[in-house]
Amino acid sequence: MGTNSCSPLGKIAWVLLIIGGLNWGLVGFFQLDLVQVLFGGMPMIGTIVYVLVGLSALYALFARGSSCKK
Numbered sequence: 054m055g056t057n058s059c060s061p062l063g064k065i066a067w068v069l070l071i072i073g074g075l076n077w078g079l080v081g082f083f084q085l086d087l088v089q090v091l092f093g094g095m096p097m098i099g100t101i102v103y104v105l106v107g108l109s110a111l112y113a114l115f116a117r118g119s120s121c122k123k
Contacts, residue, residue, distance in 0.1 A: 062112065063112075063116065065109070066108075066109035066112045066113055066116075067109075067113075069105050069106050069109035070106065070109050070110060070113060072102075072106065073106035073109070073110070075087075076088055076106075088102050088103065
């Protein structure tokens with residue numbers, strides 16, 4: 054077990070990517086959009102969640118894991 058030296062931004066991006074991936078899995082398997090279920094009455098919050106997941110994907114794409122070393 055090594056130490057994980059991810060930056061705080063890298064950790065946040067990773068968590069948001071996991072949330073986004075799980076949500077897409079639910080959509081694919083069960084046609085259940087969990088973001089819509091949780092924030093359906095507040096569409097602006099749902100939009101913010103989707104934007105943050107998308108920005109996290111861009112961060113991960115361009116950072117290429119350089120901020121996380123094992």
